[in-house]
Amino acid sequence: MNESAKSFGVLAEFATPADLMHAAEKVRDAGYQRWDVYTPFPVHGMDHAMGLKNSKVGWFAFLGGLTGYTTGMLMIWYMNAHDYPIVVGGKPMFSPFSAFPPSYELTILLGAFGALGGMLILNRLPRWHHPLLKHPRFINRGASHDKFFLVIEASDPKYDERAVKEFLAALGGRNIEVVEE
Amino acid sequence: MAEVAASMMPPPVPKELERPPLVLNQRSLGWISDHIAGIAEGKAPLWWWLAFVPSFLMFLLLIAMLAYQISTGVGVWGNHHPTMWGWDIINFVWWIGIGHAGTLISAILFLLRQRWRTAVNRAAEAMTIFAVMCAGIYPAVHVGRVWFDWYLFPIPNANGIWPQFRSPLMWDVFAVSTYFTVSVLFWYMGLIPDLAVMRDRARTRFRQIVYGLLALGWTGANRHWTNYEKAYLILAGLSTPLVLSVHSIVSLDFAVSQLPGWHTTIFPPYFVAGAIFSGFGMVLTLLVPLRKLCRLEDVITMRHIDVMCKVTLATGSIVGYAYAMEFFIAWYSGSPYERFAFLNRALGPYWWGYWLMLICNVAVPQLFWFRRVRQNLWLVFVISILVNIGMWFERFVIIVISLHREFLPANWGYYMPTWVDVATFLGTFGLFFTMFLLFMRFLPMIAISEVKGVTPQADPHHPLGGAKLHGGAAS
Missing domain, CATH: 3.30.70 (Alpha-Beta Plaits)
Structure with a gap:
């Protein structure tokens, strides 16, 4: 052959x-x-x-996490301090402390999608x-x-x-x- | 040559320090595939049906109870002034706490290089996902008008008002939904190589197509494994702070309020320890019978049971320390309301709940100090159920006892659940066990590729993996 x-x-x-x-x-x-x-x-x-x-998956996860944290902080600032501010219990309209927990969760959420997505992209999967x-x-x-x-x-x-x-x-x-x- | 090789060999381990192997009886790689994948193939055994039918009926009960509650109103539950949170939030916290052991096993023990986790992580992660599903039902329906649940999402309502992120309840929405999503991602990613195993073993066209689609074309190429392992490590690294944050945020739902008994800084670590404690209780409740029914004694060995009992003992002791510290702070703070709240827990109308909690969570797990208890599967099973009961009562103590007598005696009351509360809670067990039984029928309940990876014949540096001990190139 x-x-x-x-x-x-x-x-x-x-x-x-x-x-x-x-x-x-x-x-x-x-x-x-x-x-x-x-x-x-x-x-x-x-x-x-x-x-x-060394695998490059880390970059995807890092970018995902960065996007998540930025999105969380900007979203909460926009919603509660910019677009429709409401005074609640004399608290500041925006505080990085109260905005931290949701932003932290979004960091992890998008970081996780970045890790899985990065793995699939680098491996050219799915490929059936x-x-x-x-x-x-x-x-x-x-x-x-x-x-x-x-x-x-x-x-x-x-x-x-x-x-x-x-x-x-x-x-x-x-x-x-x-x-x- | 031989002397050089001998000096490179690790010193022999003393016999007392030798650990039993993770897979007993020197099972081959092929045996691991055949045995574990075999559970999800062929006809379902009789015991599976005996478990599935009642579970499914209980799941139908959940649907009926939710339909009744949604169509009638929250009044069908026992919640009333002053106890506006009752079984709904108790069960929410209880179920979500159970989930935490799955993430601890899959993420934290992975980072800590605890290789025994491979035998239990798949089932524990499945338990996490189904427990969070059960938990998620309660916040969604306890608002009463479920058609307004979308107020919790970051969408403006009809008046253009956004959700209010200064409230821990909004943090909770993000924490729980992230927890569920990331747990599913982590679980699915771990499943990909095993779905390829199922695809390659599938006999019928239908199974080949379904497992083939889910396996995403996995071939086991090392250029894929290297990215896969990195992604798995990163997911473990992300899940670790996630699992610690989720129950911390759940505890902030309470701690940020000003109610005596809730307003304490010890809550986040104490909730996390309690969550892992209860989760390990549930892992043991599930796996002790399953390893017998599925004949998995060589994979989930007595060593696995032993270490899980030790984790239960450690976290149970942390919980006991937290109970003691709460009482100390109630006295040391000098606040009469705080002191009253804690004396009322131990001596008030719900004294039985408090003492049941102490017995089940603090006293009973201390039996795990004894090796003979850890080796007795009946005792382990009974203690694991007592842990589940104790942790349910911990949430009962925190929620109901704190709420039923607050600052003003005019606001005092006695809370009782209704039959709907009880039936809904039973129904969530139906959902949990229905999902778990379906999972073990259709997916490998143990991570096949990971278990293969911890056997000596998988290690290229071990004689069983083909290593030549004289260190030279292949002769």
Whole structure:
């Protein structure tokens, strides 16, 4: 089979998390870019083995929280001190103290939406179609069950199907297969 | 080479300090999936129906009681002058307090790296969500004219007047609605990898589509896990101040007023400790029978029960300290109204409520000092129910006893609930258990991917995870 445009990449299975991690280190050092490992749970140390940088989710949560706090303070000032001020018990029309609890809650609310939304945006989810999710070995008691996979994708600039297959076999991968797009 | 490796090994742990593993009997990763997901697959067992049918009937009772109350008026409840808050606000505070244990387990214990939480956090978070649903009903209907509930939202009314944010009741609206929303987000995010498990296991087309849609296309890619774990950590970090703030704000509904017995600065921490105490009581009430019925003894081990009993003991003791401190301040403040309010709690017409509270919340949990009590599931179950009862009476003491005799004897009265109060409260149990039973039928009640992650075979640095102890590259 020549390098058809229809293949998604090469799938290899590894026996244990440690084997997968050592393989990931080698794939990282070989300079591949479009590849990933698939595990039933996050493997401790895998981010380093893959050479991943710190996740950017924090920025989304921070922006959400900042928006929430500002919205809360401005909303309460506008409603109770600007648009329709009413004297209640001689209290100031606007005080950052009494406006704090709702603003604090809005900080957390929008921060939480930022964290979840940021995770989905960075992961390009939701995505209801994926070549791996059609692959029987991957889904039938596979990556969500107890198997550990490594995939080098066809879109990688260094991708060469035969070389990749041999490389993954040398790393200890089993059941090496080409996944159709 | 061998000597170098030996020096890098951690020193052996003395036998007495060895902790039992989190998953017993060296269960495999596949067993965890099969066993936990299996609870939500196949036909419902008989006991599930025996629990579900009465729960659902009680839920229908709730609907009927709310319809009766809304169509007739708040007068069907026992609330009357001077006790204008009765079972409605007691039950609101009680249910929302129960929710707090779920968030404590899912967020605070996560930040504290308490790995045992993985076995109980999913069910506890579900408990949180359903408890907050039960709680939310009361403030919405206790206003009497529910069709004006939208006055609580930041929308101008027909005269262009906005809600008034100098009142703690508005803070409460934001606190409770944020709490519910963030709890759902946190719960759902934790569910995504497990929904992928359910999707991959689904046999019928319908289940494949539903779980597939909910799983959002999760593949378990590590580039996804890295963002996921960061987002989970941030959500835990946000939920921690949230859970502390929610019951603090609920307590400010009382503390900002000037009523003796309510107007104290100890309320926020004391309410939070009480909330976690009652929540752990409910977690134990739910999980002690469920681990037996669902045969989860290898995942929710005696070690889990043991630590939860210890948390109950610790928070129960904090609550006991708060009761003592309230009495001390009532005397030390020199305020005759304050002193009267507290003597009236212990010796007044509702003395039985106060002493029931003290026995259930302060005395009974002290039994958890004994290991043999913590290891006896029947005792744990009975004590957990007593904790729930005690915490209900704590809110009864705070609300009804403080209100029924205030400054002027002309304003004194005796409060009694009506049958509608009782039936509505029973109905909220129907809602709670209906939701919980549906949850455990359709979703994995234990976080599958998280439990897998705390087993030794998931750890690439452990021999069972494939680590070569001589430290070299794969030979």
